[in-house]
Amino acid sequence: MRFKFLVYTLIISLFSQTCKEEKTLEFKEINVTTSANKVVEINIPEAIGDEEVANAINKRINQIIVSSLIPKSDNKSTTMTVTESIDLFNNEYVAFKTDFPESVMEWDAQIDGEIMYQSDEVVSIAITSYMNTGGAHGNLIINFLNFDVYTGKQLKNEDLFQDYLSFTEIAKDYFNEEIADKKELYFEPDNFKLPKNIGFNEEGVILLYNTYEIAPYSSGITEINIPWEDLQSTLNFL
Structure with a gap:
């Protein structure tokens, strides 16, 4: 009986290890834009591999991008897609130029993502956002995101x-x-x-x-x- 138990435990252990090995995670760089976009440039890593893990990571990255483009006071930002937020940012720029046609100020939004580190257990991603909407200077914000490679959970x-x-x-x-x-x-x-x-x-x-x-x-x-x-x-x- 003890021998059977040990064999069963070994099988479970090997099965769990195999599941972990199958959860491969890679990244490719993508550019996100829309047909109406004139002022937003977005280049970010997109997770590929295990669907559940990749979706969790990509969802969080997209949330950071949306919150960068859309003021936090806007309740729509919690459900908006990246492309929707790009178009909204552009619409606000067009409205600004309509209201102040004499202004020479140009808006600018640049968001870049970088894989800083990746191991068998964790991946660290930096999202750098630069926004200039006509103030005295632009606003640069960097967000570090750390994820569990096996679950996609943000740490x-x-x-x-x-x-x-x-x-x-x-x-x-x-x-x-x-x-x-x-x-x-x-x-x-x-x-x-x-x-x-x-x-x-x-x-x-x-x-x-x-x-x-x-x-x-x-x-x-x-x-x-x-x-x-x-x-x-x-x-x-x-």
């Missing part, structure tokens, strides 16, 4: 680390070193907090603070890189 920052507190202490040291000679440029340099954007690249972990997150617009984006060798004991994924 929270806490999911990336076995020991989140230890990682926070390591990140704090790197942060303090990065801003040591320019602390006067930051809002609260002695009150460290992790950024919303944490992702992986080939060298290690990236911390990215968008404009206005911890410093004024003039300071730009703050990016901090922490090498793998300093994080081995804290990571859930490699």
Whole structure:
């Protein structure tokens, strides 16, 4: 009886491993536009492979794009497709030019996606959005998205680390070193907090603070890189 149980357990284990191996995930770059589009340029990675996983990842990427093009106060943005949001952005630009024909200001929307890192367990994607709708300057926002390769589920920052507190202490040291000679440029340099954007690249972990997150617009984006060798004991994924 025990022998049969062990054989059954082995079969289940091999079956589960086979299922994991079958869930291959690849990416191709696509350009998204519409026939009426004049001011929006979108180049993003599209997941292909296991349908359930790919659909989950692509859906989340598309949500980021729509929310970049359409103000968050617009309730339609939660159900709108990317092509619909492109056309709406263009319609708003046409309306602006109609209302202010003397204006020389041109609108611009550029959204690019990049695979920063991919392993057998996790993929990190950066979505960079630049919007200029006639203000004093454009608005650049970068979003890091981390996904479980087997499920397509977006991972929270806490999911990336076995020991989140230890990682926070390591990140704090790197942060303090990065801003040591320019602390006067930051809002609260002695009150460290992790950024919303944490992702992986080939060298290690990236911390990215968008404009206005911890410093004024003039300071730009703050990016901090922490090498793998300093994080081995804290990571859930490699």
